[in-house]
Structure formats: C-alpha cells, structure tokens
Amino acid sequence: MTTTSRRAIVLGVGGLALALVPPIAAALNQPFYVDLFRRMMIFAIAAVSLDLILGYGGMVSFGHAAYLGIGAYAVGIPAFHGVDNGFVQWGLAILASGLAALVIGAISIRTSGVYFIMITLAFAQMLYYLGIGLETYGGDNGMRLTRRSLFGPVDLTNPAVFYYVVLAILLLFLVAGGRVVDSRFGMVIRAARSNEPRARAIGFSPFRYKLAAFVIAGSMGGLAGALLANQTEYLTPDFMHWTRSGEIMFMVILGGMGTLFGPVVGAIVLLLLEDVLSALTAHWQIVLGPILITVVLFARRGLYGLLAGAPTRDG
Amino acid sequence: MAEPLLAIRGLRKRFGGLLATDQVDLDVSEGETYAVIGPNGAGKTTLIGQLAGDLRPDDGAIRFAGRDVTRLDAPLRSRLGLARSFQITSIFPDFSALANVALAVQAHTGGSFRFWRPAAGEPSLTRPARAVLESVGLGGRADVLAANLAHGEQRQLEIAMALATKPRLLLLDEPVAGMGLEESQRMVRFLGTLKGHVTIVLVEHDMDAVFTLADRISVMVYGRIIATGTAEEVRGNEEVRRAYLGEDAPPPC
Amino acid sequence: MNAALVLEQTLNGLQYGVMLFLMAAGLTLVFGIMNLVNLAHGSLYMVGAYLATAFARWSGSFVLGAVLALPATLLVGVAVEVIALRTLYERDHLDQVLATFGLILFFNELIAILWGRAAIYTSVPPFLGGHVRVLPGVPYPTYRAAIIVVGVAVAILLWALVTRTRLGMLIRAGASNRTMVSALGVNIRLLYTLVFGLGAALAGLAGLMAGPIYSVQPGMGEEILIQVFVVIVIGGIGSIRGAVVGAVVVGMVDTLGRAFLKPFLSTVVSAPAADKAGPALASMLIYLLMAAVLFFRPEGLFPARGRS
Incomplete structure (x- = not known):
C-alpha cells in the first residue's frame, strides 16, 4: 500500500471516528466528552505543528508553548477591547505567532544541538514573563474571555459547532501537512535533518527553508492557541509555561515523531492518561514522570509507529 | 591562454600551531583530471574543504570559472558548478537512492519553496535522477533505501548526487576509500568514463587509481605542494621519493 | 538612587551570580563530559533545599542540617545517575530532555507528597543574622555576604580540583576527548558517576543556601534552572570559565535590572508607563542579553574546544 493511500484511509477512518464523538456523547448524556475530545484535538494541532519542525525538520524546539500563548492573547486582548470578530482575532493569532517565530527562528536556527534547545526554551520563558508583566490583561492571573470569537452564523458557543470547527481545522492541517512534507519544500527540510553537510554540498542553503518551516509551525501553534483560549474561555501566561512546551513535545514523541498522525495519537493518549490518572490521585505526575521516561527509553518509535508497524518518517 | 577553470593562489590555513595549507598555488584546466596525493596528515582533506567552501582559508584566493569564490559558502559554490564527494560516505540514509539523486537535481533547478505538489511525482526531478543513477550503474537500485545499499553502492550514489548537479568541477575526496579490489576497479573504470566530460580534482591514497586516472598530479607534504607534473614526472621526482615514498621505497607503478 | 543602594544591589547581584555559578558548574561539566542535557539538575537544587530544611529542623542546627544535606544530595544524585541517566548518555539530546523532564515531574510530585505544595520557610x-559593614555606613546582610564567600571559595576549590589534581586532569581530558580517557584505562563509568555526584552536591549546596532567602517549594528548581541555561549558553556550554563569567553577568543584569530599570525608565517615559513596563522588561532582560550574545557568538563567549 502506498503512503498516500494509507494516509487517506487513516485520515478517513480517524476523521469519521472523531466526527462521531458529539452524537455518541449526546446519546450517553456525557457532554463532557465533547469538551475533552475538543481539547485533545486542539493540542493535536499544536503537536502536529511542532512535529513539522521537530520530526521532519530535526529542530528540537523546546518553546512551542510560546505560540500557543501568543495565539491565546491574540484572541484575549482584542476581546478585552471589545473586538470579538473571529476573523480578526484568529488572523491576528496566526500573524503574531508567525512573526514571533520569525524572530525567534532567525536567532536560534543559526545555532544547533543543545544551544538550539536552550535558546528556544529561553525565548518562550521570556514571553512567559512578558505575559506576567501585562498587568492590564491580568498579569500572572490571566483573564477571562468574556465571549468566544464571533464568526457570523457559526456559533462557537454551541459545543458541537465549535467541536466540528476544530475537527475541520485539524483535518485541514493534516491534509496540508501531508502535502507539505512530500513537496519540494518538505524534501529540503527533511534532507537537512537527515544530513545537513550533504544538503549544503548539493547546493541547498538550509537556513531559509528551516526558518520558513519554523514560521509555518509557529503560525499553526498560534491558531491552536486561539482555539485553546476559546476552549477554556480563560487565558493565562501559564499557556506559555515551559512545562507546557515539554508536554507538547512529549505528545509528539509518544505518538511518533516524523509521522503525520503520530502527534494526534500522542495528544489523545497523553490527555486521556492525564484525565484518568488525575481522577485516581492528585499526585498523578509521580506516575506520569516515570511513564514518560519509560516511553523515551523503550518505545522510541512512538505509539503510531508501533500500531502502524510502519517505519517512521513515512506515514 | 584561457583562464584555468580553477585557480588557487597563495592559499593558507592554520589550525593552532599546525599549518595545514601552506602557500598552495594550483591551476586546473577545463576537462583535465587532477590528483593531489600525499601521506596521511598532509592536508589534502583540508584543501578539499577550502575548495568546497566548508573551511574559510586564512589567506589566499580561490577563483572558479572566472570568479572569485573565496568568500562564498558551500551551497553557493555548489550552485556555480562545484560538486563534491566526502571522504566518509555522506548520503541521505533515510531516503531512497532515487530521492537522494532527485534532491540533488532539485537543488540545481531552483524553486524549492513549493509546498503542495509531491516532489516524488515530478518528472522534471525524477527523470534526470533516474538517468544519472543508470549512468553510475545503480539503475536497478533506485527504490532501495540508501541506508540499505552496500558500501560501494553508497559511494556510487554519492558520485551520482554530485553528477546530478551538472557540475563543471568534481571534487572527490578518496573516492575508492574502504572499497574492495573489485569495487574499487569498477569505480576507477567509471571515473575514467567521465574523463574529458567533467573536470575532476581528486585526492586519493590509492596509487593505482591516481596513476590510472590523473592527467596531472600534485604531491602534498605538510601542507605544501612539493611537486607537480604528469604521472611519469612525479614518479621520477627525487624529492617526492625522499619526502613521500621513503628513500628505500621502490618507485610506485 | 544613592551609591549605598547601588553597592548593596551590586552585592545582591554577585550573591545571585554565585548561586547561579554553583548550579551552572555542575550542569556544564555534565554536559561537557557526558554530553548529557540534564533538565533535572534543578530538582537536585530543590532536593538540597528540602533536605537541609528537614535536617535542620530535626537536629535544631542549621550547620548540622547543611552538613548532612550535602552528602545526602550527592547520594540522591548518584542514585539518579545510576538508575536513570546512565542509559541516556548515548541517546540524542531530545531523548535526554524528555527523560529528564519526566524526572522533574517525578521529583516535584514526590516533594509535594512528602512536604506539601505550600512553600516552607x-x-x-542566628550566628549569620545581622549585618556586616562592607563600607562605612553601608551595612549588608551577613547571610548574603556568607553566600558570596562560600561561593567564591567553592569556585577556587573547583578551579584547583580541575587544574591541579588527577581527577581534574581526567575531567578536562574527558571534556575534550572521551575516547582518549577510556583508552587511558580509566573506569569511565566511575568517573561519570563522580562528576555527576559532584554536580549534584554543588546544586544541593546552592539549594540549601537558598532556603533562608528564597521560598522553598516544589518547582523552585526550574525557575533557577532556566536562568542557569541562560548562564551556560552565554558562557559557552562545557566551559567552567564561561560558567563563572556567565553567572556573574546574569546575576548582575537580573538583579540590577529588577532594582533600577523602573526608576531609570521613569526618567525617560512617564511614571505610570515605567511602572507597567519596568518589571516585565526587567525579567526579560537576561533573555534579551542572551539573544544579543548569541547573535554575535552562536557558541557563547567561551566555546569549549572540539565541539560544534
């Protein structure tokens, strides 16, 4: 089976399964599930965007939560000033986070290895402190989002409508992501990840392609942030906390980095795990920590890799 | 006389206390096969690094195809027609052989900011890539993952990637290193077929390969070029025999 | 602003720089020698602080608490190295980051279970209470002065250890050429464990000294850890000298920025604007500094040799 047709099947089956969540939740009278799965999909979008640079581009960005935060504030700040138009807010989220990624990327992509990890982390931390410093917008307490983004007749206050909007965005990103990684552009960033000196020797200057990928991933992360602010109807600098960056990264690894659907699986499994564990004990992180270590040490290819039995960087 | 394709003047590179390249002057004419030989640590790979644009020389100038490339980085030189192979095989192990070569074609046909169309479905990339693979004898191995190719095949693949960039000058850093006798003979035969079509500068340990292929040879010792000439002239050079081959060594043949 | 205040804040900056150095030394050595990115280094700082507090309460003596906490933190460090980190040396940085991130979650929660989530003080x-007079008319808290003294003493000891002893020779050799060290017939595993234990003890020392001046609570390690990252990125990863310089620079910039950026801004822009922008800008200052340093020197001020 070719990669393309396998992707189409996974996308169809997975999309259908996710589309059935709201009616099933309604039938079971458990509206909570709509909320939970929507949250999963929002983080899946963030994880897919990180995987574009982490899995395909080999850039270990430890500050991806920064874009989540920028996206959230891009919804919250206009809303605070009475601008509720969703096109404005979400457009701003994409633009502002893309711009931030452009600046952060321009400085950090010049470095490599552990420097890159630490710099992306430090930049995210810087934005986190900036968020705390925004006294007008609640400082470290953050602020309430008085109403969800307005999209004319599309009413995001309806849980199911909002759910399908998120699902549509996720599917769109997966289709687009699949195209991008196989395109000329995708081949360049994957080649630079695979063997950068060789990529340079055949005539590619990887910097600009990596930077472009970094900006794309940042913008996608920003949109995920805009969705997250609408999901929680609340936003705080904690959206940008470095543990959040670690979580998104873990989703990618857990699901299988360098695969298209791995990050989605990772996001769903991690949030499910957190949900189950936190119901059992308030100290669930003491269980999650060792699970994380075990996954890193023994299940390097991630769940999607194990499930699909496919080599990584393939489907 | 026409300007040589590659002209090196007064090239110098120092690593701490070690002068790895010491006032090297070198001219390579279009179409010629030029070899640089010398004992281990003579500075051959450092020289290649400076020619390819990975190392910045401390002093001196490199002119290629009529322009000063001393300050250009490796990707730019590659796009001017300067292709290379590495001493230690350097390929994209997690791509198919065909994709490896198609990438090289892509790098030289421009337009890599294209996000939608699958690169593997573009005949403008795959057709020339297949042709080059055929020419190096890897036509039947196009869809094999590069990591799964045999060592000799990987070296052929590397040459194929270099050729796919339609170079004017091919820099080869020990192209038969680590090969068995038969493999290395096959590689030498193949490189022989390139003679005249593309200018080659090679650095090599294997004397058979060098004396078979090279039109002219420079001998490098401790970063300096001590002699330059045809195979015959170099073989006969007293200084070369003393410095490089050792006094007692019989003339190489 | 008067000169006494500037002097006091400069000393505070130095004191913070000393703490950063104690953390950075261990982290940069572990990276330089074992090529390990250890996010859980901050957890050892936290463990040191908690153990010292617990031992001090139990024994009724701060000094005894500190003396007991130091080897105890070292042992915790060795245990972590042997159980979890040893297998990570050959892995890539991504694996190391994630696994040690898992360790942080574990340690923070473990501390929360044992001592609760609230800060303890x-x-x-008493013998370090009160003030010393650094200049006529300029009193400075004795405890903070003591931290500076201890930190400088440790820095000198560390310098002597690295340059004057056989262990130090191996550490230096290990940082530049690992295969050579194992070729010398040195038990490399033991060397790694020793270095890691040393780094843990230094982090523990910083943690136990932090107890009386910062709040001791789960997650305290990460706040300082990220600043320590800034220190070693600025200084150059793997370089002790870089750690010293980076720590002092970051300690100073951070402390002086928090103290004087607001009054300084209010001379340039309106007071309310300075009130708003000052604190946020002050906490971003070291990251801006780092970005500036990296823009000109992508490998920090003192790049360690033989590493790209």
Missing part, C-alpha cells in the same frame, strides 16, 4: 541561623 527556614530562618537565617
């Missing part, structure tokens, strides 16, 4: 021991 230790008081400055």
